Amino acid sequence: MLNPRRRTWALLGLTGPAYLWLTIAVFLPLSAMLYFSFLTVAPFGGREAAVSLKHYQAFLDRDFYQVLTWRSLKLGLHVTFWCIVIGYPAALALARYVPGRWREALLLMVVLPFWSNALVRVFSWTMVLREGGVLDSAVRMVFPWLEPIDVLFTYDAIVIGLVHSFLPYMILTCYVSLQAIDGALIEAARTLGASGLVVFRRIILPLSVPGLFAGVLLTFVPVIGSFMEARILGGRAGTLLGTVIEDQFTVVFNWPRGAALSFILLAIVLLILAAAWPVLRRHLPNG
Amino acid sequence: MNGGAQAVTPRARRDTGTWLAGIWLALILGFLYLPIAAMAVMAFNESVLYELPFKPTTIWFERLAENERLIRASVNSIGLALANTVIATVLGTMAALAFARYTFRGKTLLRLLLFPPITIPWLIIGTAMLVMFFWIGIGRGLHAMLLGHVALSLPYVVVVVGARLASFGPALEEAAATLGANPWQTFRRVTLPVLAPGVVAAALFAFAVSFDQFVISYFLAPPGVSTLPVEIYSAIRKGFTPEVNAVSSIIIVVSMGVVLLFARLYRFGGVPSEGGGR
Amino acid sequence: MSVVEIQGVTKRFGTTPALDDVHLRIEEGELFALLGPSGSGKTTLLRAIAGFVDPEAGSIHIDGDPMHDLPVHRRDIGMVFQHYALFPHMSVFDNVAFGLSVRHVARAETAERVRAMLALVQLDGFEERRPGQLSGGQQQRVALARALVTRPRVLLLDEPLGALDKRLRRQMQIELRQIQREVGITTVFVTHDQEEALTLSDRIAILDAGRIVQSGPPQAVYERPRTVFAADFLGDANFFTGRPQAGGRMLGPGGKELLCAEIPGDAGAEVTLAVRPEKMRIARAGEPASGDANHLEGTVTGVLYAGSTVTYRVACGEVEVTVLEQNREAAPIAQGEAVTVSWRPDHTVVVEP
Numbered sequence: 075m076l077n078p079r080r081r082t083w084a085l086l087g088l089t090g091p092a093y094l095w096l097t098i099a100v101f102l103p104l105s106a107m108l109y110f111s112f113l114t115v116a117p118f119g120g121r122e123a124a125v126s127l128k129h130y131q132a133f134l135d136r137d138f139y140q141v142l143t144w145r146s147l148k149l150g151l152h153v154t155f156w157c158i159v160i161g162y163p164a165a166l167a168l169a170r171y172v173p174g175r176w177r178e179a180l181l182l183m184v185v186l187p188f189w190s191n192a193l194v195r196v197f198s199w200t201m202v203l204r205e206g207g208v209l210d211s212a213v214r215m216v217f218p219w220l221e222p223i224d225v226l227f228t229y230d231a232i233v234i235g236l237v238h239s240f241l242p243y244m245i246l247t248c249y250v251s252l253q254a255i256d257g258a259l260i261e262a263a264r265t266l267g268a269s270g271l272v273v274f275r276r277i278i279l280p281l282s283v284p285g286l287f288a289g290v291l292l293t294f295v296p297v298i299g300s301f302m303e304a305r306i307l308g309g310r311a312g313t314l315l316g317t318v319i320e321d322q323f324t325v326v327f328n329w330p331r332g333a334a335l336s337f338i339l340l341a342i343v344l345l346i347l348a349a350a351w352p353v354l355r356r357h358l359p360n361g
Numbered sequence: 362m363n364g365g366a367q368a369v370t371p372r373a374r375r376d377t378g379t380w381l382a383g384i385w386l387a388l389i390l391g392f393l394y395l396p397i398a399a400m401a402v403m404a405f406n407e408s409v410l411y412e413l414p415f416k417p418t419t420i421w422f423e424r425l426a427e428n429e430r431l432i433r434a435s436v437n438s439i440g441l442a443l444a445n446t447v448i449a450t451v452l453g454t455m456a457a458l459a460f461a462r463y464t465f466r467g468k469t470l471l472r473l474l475l476f477p478p479i480t481i482p483w484l485i486i487g488t489a490m491l492v493m494f495f496w497i498g499i500g501r502g503l504h505a506m507l508l509g510h511v512a513l514s515l516p517y518v519v520v521v522v523g524a525r526l527a528s529f530g531p532a533l534e535e536a537a538a539t540l541g542a543n544p545w546q547t548f549r550r551v552t553l554p555v556l557a558p559g560v561v562a563a564a565l566f567a568f569a570v571s572f573d574q575f576v577i578s579y580f581l582a583p584p585g586v587s588t589l590p591v592e593i594y595s596a597i598r599k600g601f602t603p604e605v606n607a608v609s610s611i612i613i614v615v616s617m618g619v620v621l622l623f624a625r626l627y628r629f630g631g632v633p634s635e636g637g638g639r
Numbered sequence: 640m641s642v643v644e645i646q647g648v649t650k651r652f653g654t655t656p657a658l659d660d661v662h663l664r665i666e667e668g669e670l671f672a673l674l675g676p677s678g679s680g681k682t683t684l685l686r687a688i689a690g691f692v693d694p695e696a697g698s699i700h701i702d703g704d705p706m707h708d709l710p711v712h713r714r715d716i717g718m719v720f721q722h723y724a725l726f727p728h729m730s731v732f733d734n735v736a737f738g739l740s741v742r743h744v745a746r747a748e749t750a751e752r753v754r755a756m757l758a759l760v761q762l763d764g765f766e767e768r769r770p771g772q773l774s775g776g777q778q779q780r781v782a783l784a785r786a787l788v789t790r791p792r793v794l795l796l797d798e799p800l801g802a803l804d805k806r807l808r809r810q811m812q813i814e815l816r817q818i819q820r821e822v823g824i825t826t827v828f829v830t831h832d833q834e835e836a837l838t839l840s841d842r843i844a845i846l847d848a849g850r851i852v853q854s855g856p857p858q859a860v861y862e863r864p865r866t867v868f869a870a871d872f873l874g875d876a877n878f879f880t881g882r883p884q885a886g887g888r889m890l891g892p893g894g895k896e897l898l899c900a901e902i903p904g905d906a907g908a909e910v911t912l913a914v915r916p917e918k919m920r921i922a923r924a925g926e927p928a929s930g931d932a933n934h935l936e937g938t939v940t941g942v943l944y945a946g947s948t949v950t951y952r953v954a955c956g957e958v959e960v961t962v963l964e965q966n967r968e969a970a971p972i973a974q975g976e977a978v979t980v981s982w983r984p985d986h987t988v989v990v991e992p
Contacts, residue, residue, distance in 0.1 A: 081463070088459035089471060092452040092515055099512035100478050100486060103493035107485075110492050118495070164389050167382030180386055182624055187393050190616045193575045193590045194609040197597055198400035201411065201606075208399045211413065238393065245389075258724035264711040265689055265718040266738035267789060272712075276737070280728045291480075299482020302575060306597055316484050323488050323580065333492060336485045343481060 111333035129334035146315040150298040153236040157293050161244035169252035188242035196303050199235045227309030235307045244289035251285025404606035421607040434592035445510040445571035450564045453518025461526035475516040483576035491580040501583040509577040514567040525559025641792040641825045647697035657683040659849035670826045672836040675846035681829045690714050717786030718795040723778045725770035732766035738789035756784040776807045796828035833873045845869050866991045870913040877960045879912045893956035898932050899987040911990050916963040918986040924977035934981035939974050
């Protein structure tokens with residue numbers, strides 16, 4: 075239809091602006107940060123910066139960073155675990171057991187919080203978890219003799235807040251792949267002699283793995299890079315790799331150290347994505 | 362119905378399943394909404410320390426009206442989100458059109474490049490932007506935040522509009538061409554109207570991404586300039602007050618209201634139902 | 640080999656009855672077709688036998704065992720679905736082996752039975768393929784193999800050939816019939832394709848609005864339809880309505896007398912006669928007619944040329960009849976020509992309205 079030259083211009087004109095923008099705002103900054111992570115100090119205010127590996131070395135030398143990295147990963151595993159345990163049955167319930175007219179409304183209810191501000195939702199948990207909060211009052215109304223319950227500023231509080239944040243993702247991705255399963259497959263398995271449990275294990279579960287997988291990625295990756303949730307709900311217990319990185323940029327102003335730690339975090343994320351790639355590739359949107 | 366004899370039929374078991382499903386979902390909705398409700402209720406409680414018994418008041422909302430920092434932050438947030446919506450929707454829709462209607466070398470690579478902005482934790486992207494913008498002199502401020510927000514919104518727009526484009530294929534455009542429409546007329550009078558629901562959905566997405574965005578804004582906010590989430594965060598860190606509850610409640614109600622309205626208009630997912638089934 | 644007995648089965652969806660007091664007995668080794676337009680209840684009946692639909696009243700027995708308390712997976716049936724419902728995440732082998740593996744059949748025996756079954760449907764060597772890599776016809780065979788490998792008591796087919804193109808359909812019909820004979824399994828099969836029902840089945844039931852209108856061997860149902868609906872749905876028919884006269888006569892269009900031995904002698908209410916188009920003969924006016932006792936004069940209003948056959952629409956007074964002729968003439972009769980249409984009294988059937 076179009077001649078080759080006009081085609082090229084059309085393509086450039088259509089994709090150029092978006093990708094130029096992405097380059098300036100995402101790809102160049104990531105490169106700049108990679109460069110910074112190899113500097114001794116940030117080259118501002120007339121300071122002399124030299125190339126060195128000292129910030130990566132610091133990660134290896136100090137147990138502190140490794141312990142925190144491990145904590146962040148563990149937090150990611152905990153949150154992902156609870157999201158699966160709570161979210162998958164919910165997605166299954168929505169996709170297979172809730173009658174049609176209720177389904178859409180319930181799904182909307184589930185994902186609605188995800189459209190509202192994440193920070194605000196994390197903050198709202200302080201109302202529930204603190205001493206004298208909703209949880210404490212409710213429990214002590216029933217069991218007045220119990221000690222006051224103050225979950226706020228604990229590891230558990232961070233897990234609860236993060237599960238609350240990411241549960242809608244998990245439910246949504248699982249729901250999408252569960253409701254795409256052709257009902258005739260399940261009927262076919264039943265006529266072949268499979269009980270409900272066998273149908274779940276051999277048909278429903280394997281066919282919903284892509285959704286489960288997407289949910290795991292969408293939960294685990296952001297959680298290991300989280301810091302705001304830990305600050306608000308974790309208090310002193312909330313020191314993570316993410317909060318340490320934040321400190322390097324906003325409190326300590328050791329940007330090269332922060333950059334190196336960020337890249338270690340990024341490397342972990344990339345490793346996870348690379349491991350997930352074979353499954354991901356098969357389910358990229360629009361092939 | 363001759364029910365009695367068939368009490369243990371598959372139907373009875375299905376009913377049990379539906380009941381269990383209902384209970385489970387109710388518990389989850391409770392989990393999701395309980396804290397939000399508690400926060401909203403406390404916004405109407407007189408005690409600064411959230412103490413009970415509950416004494417109703419609207420004083421915290423009145424305080425908001427006098428809080429100039431919050432008002433300025435709100436104006437910033439809304440302006441930023443609007444600018445972001447326009448830019449990201451236009452640029453993203455253009456890219457989506459290129460992906461949907463042309464085959465070219467490097468398309469897969471370009472598609473893949475959409476993933477980093479949404480898969481890399483915001484903490485990393487936000488600090489990277491801070492480093493870069495500071496280094497080359499763009500500096501911090503609303504303009505820097507706009508740069509960042511658009512970059513994060515673009516991938517969503519491309520995916521949402523792309524899904525809509527994929528749903529109708531080039532046949533409509535080819536039909537328009539055979540009827541004598543030039544490419545621009547085809548786009549104006551055929552592609553765009555059919556694409557509209559997808560574009561509206563993408564725009565809403567872009568608005569929400571920007572309006573909710575905390576991490577990027579946090580790193581790119583110079584002293585004295587902030588957005589609503591950044592302002593709320595610093596308020597929380599200074600110690601909670603019911604005023605934070607009040608402004609948070611307003612944000613929640615407004616954003617949920619917009620989504621509900623949108624869901625009513627467009628059905629779920631932004632694509633009006635076109636029958637068919639599988 | 641089993642017998643399926645359906646007694647008084649009734650099922651309503653909302654207020655519309657999907658099945659209304661259905662009685663049916665399907666004999667051992669028989670291939671039984673449920674034929675009807677969409678919404679007639681044929682699929683609901685099949686699904687009731689499978690156990691996906693709980694009847695509100697009535698009973699279903701297989702070999703004398705009551706089914707109503709038995710969940711689907713314990714009924715020991717095989718079913719082929721409209722779009723085959725092959726498990727996309729399993730190989731052909733695993734699909735076919737599924738029924739055996741849920742029954743905990745030993746591995747060696749499973750392998751042997753799956754291979755034998757794949758050989759039966761001529762798919763040896765396809766074990767490791769995925770369903771997505773197969774053509775429609777191949778998928779159909781896998782579905783059939785999967786349904787048969789457990790040696791079920793009854794095989795249920797839900798429009799099994801509906802998704803195939805016409806040529807493949809013909810071929811699969813023949814194969815299906817062969818395999819069914821070879822295995823000797825009692826088979827119930829739903830179709831809306833009357834030709835398929837006629838060529839494939841030992842017996843047919845025609846359903847309309849949840850009721851069985853007529854059932855019997857294909858030839859009997861075709862040659863002796865009992866109602867207007869049955870005559871019209873299974874093949875084409877010309878209908879004549881009029882007052883019966885004494886001696887097996889009826890006053891037809893234009894006051895012409897039509898002969899049919901079945902016409903009741905008492906001159907009571909109006910009767911309807913049905914005549915298949917291919918039973919009628921057509922001749923140009925003035926040329927010698929066939930000599931059959933029933934004949935009408937008319938004018939050709941339409942000619943549909945289909946190669947081996949020619950279909951004529953002929954206006955005979957106020958009624959229009961359809962005549963199907965073998966294409967034997969040098970030139971088909973043209974539109975507008977005056978003709979005589981004739982047929983034998985024993986090709987005329989009295990049908991209920």
